[in-house]
Amino acid sequence: MSTGWSIWVIVLTLTNLALVTWVLFANRKVAVDDQEDPENRTTGHVYDGIEEYDNPLPKWWFLLFILTLVFSAAYLVIYPGMGNFKGIAGWTSVGALKADQAKAQAEFKDTFGQYVDQPIEKIAESREALKMGARIFANNCSVCHGADGGGNYGFPNLTDNDWLYGGTPEKILETLHEGRKGLMPPQGPVIGEEGVKNATEYVLSLNGLEHDAAMAAEGKEVFGTVCMACHGVDGKGNQSLGAPNLTDNIWLYGSSREEIQHTIRGGRSNEMPSQKDKLREDKIRLVAAYVYSLSRQEEVQQ
């Protein structure tokens, strides 16, 4: 804050402290009335003929008051409380947070750290590690990927063993560390509206979904000239680019005719944020192991 405001705050604070002190000391005694009956002492206050009886408070009560005043004064010297004055202890809330974080890291170092040297496959065999991984997943990942990791519209399903960038432990770690930027460029301007419609029919046909055969045949041409660069000749995708497999009936943005047309015409861009700074290495390994285990959970008939 600016110096003016700082002075304003300091003056207000100190004035308040001084006033409270004055009120306390000014009210610790009353003048004695000579006619006063010593057995029946009043404070001299009379309200509507009712006199206030003086039942003196204990001395320590008064001392407690003074103690609070001393505490306030000491607090204002040691901690920040007066404008821009930082306090002699140099305490800041950021510093306190950093200290707490360091303490937590030290505390959990053994808990999380014991897995740092293990390969992901091995971590995924430890029930305890998976439990921790699941908790971290629930707190950080499930907002987009769903509590079960089953994904949402625009967010990949992590349980179906179908990977955009690869499902090996190394690839999962890479995704978590660096994040991913998925981009399907808009093809509308390139292949025209006719091309978009035909390509859509062809993509539908690749997945055995209901389609117009004649348009699909046209679309195959379009696919061969434009789309196969990323999605491959057979449409099986390319994990090094993050280009999805278009033949397995697994959809990030829906499988209806309109949605596929929209995808081809306008493109899609998507981002998995990097977790490197948010989660530390030891936590990332636990989450990676949990994600690795997700596609290996069994489906049980009831």
Next chain:
Amino acid sequence: MSDRIPTREEQDGDGEVRYRMLYESEDKVYIRHIRGIYTRIRKYTGLPLLLAFFFIPWLNIDGHQAVHFDLPARKFHILWTTFGPQDGFLLAWLLIIAAFALFAITTWLGRVWCGFTCPQTVWTLMFIWAERVCEGDRAKRMKLDQAPWSVEKLLRKGGTHTIWLLISLATALAFVGYFYGIRDLVVDLATFSAHPQGVFWVGLFTFATYMNAGFMREQVCKYMCPYARFQSVMYDKDTLAVYYDTRRGEARGPRKKGTDYKAEGMGDCIDCYWCVQVCPVDIDIRDGMQYECINCGLCVDACNSVMDKMEYPRGLIRFTSEDELETGKTQFARPRLFGYAAVLLLMIGLLAFQVVDRSPVQAEVLRDRGTQMYRLSRGMVQNVYRVKITNMDQRPHEFEVQIEGKEGYDYSLRMQRGVRFAPGEIYSIPIRVSVPREQLKEAKHDIDIVIRAKDAPELEDRHRTVFIGPK
């Protein structure tokens, strides 16, 4: 109220204003030792409670301390059960019941809690016993305090404070033991390996006990205790409390034993001041009922012993009620008391039922907020739930989850398996329930999610929830 409050400042002869302080040091109360029926009652009610307080932590039940509030683990072992933070409402009920018990007993017997069982009173009287052992009774103690320092005074005072500190330390150890584990605490302290926090709390409670029972004493009841503030509204005219029978006692005055005092217009009170000298809160009960009075009955014992000496009938000061002093009868049966008693019994019954009925496994089912109402994938309709399981059993368990829904639907379930729940652990497992789309007839239908311990099928909890699909 706009008038200025008139305050008067009287000038005395030399023009100086004299003042009176509104804060004054409290006078030390010296209590005369007295024996009698109420002192005995206090002994026999207080002693078992004291023994229980000091020795319960040393008992072990099912491999843990009989009463152990394990804060770091958030487990509260009380006798044969273990409570967790999720049982907070039981604690709330317990506190409400305690409050109502206090209301009921206060309505019936006045402040007997204060006089007979409150730790503040019990510890204060323990400390006064220590004073009497080292320094003698009231008159001697007053003299000793007035006397200049000498070797004898040093020894006597030193003895008192040594006993005080020992009692305080024992109290602090027992109290902290409820949280730390008494055996560990004693061993750790003896070997100087205790957690610094444990040492701090033991020190703090030692100091607090020493100050409270040694120096603060009746001031706690007068100035700090909230219960003392509002007990007066629970009194009615039939509440049993310590009263001085004014009609019988006045006019008070000294006399020789055996004289016909009534002819001289005197009452039974011989103005010996014993009732004042034994009073732990330093009041004169003959002034009538006062808010400081804690119904401890010491003045009753004192007056009765004097009446016995004088060969007058007992009960000049006695437990009685306003009603009895006026009409000669105490009305015991009254709506307020019955109301308290009924509510109290009802709540105790409910609490007991709740405690007995607690299932060692508790599950909550929440629909996952991170996904849409349902997911369509490869011809299946999927719903995602989070199942939060709390294992409140003393043993670790693995739980299986089962779906019980409508006949003819092929439910399948996918979840993290092999999760081992340590005793007291709470863990949330996401589960995915799927139904083939062609089977699903309605937009939503009820299913039961059943949680069962694998090694103990009797531990189960079920929750009804909704399965949502497309129309």
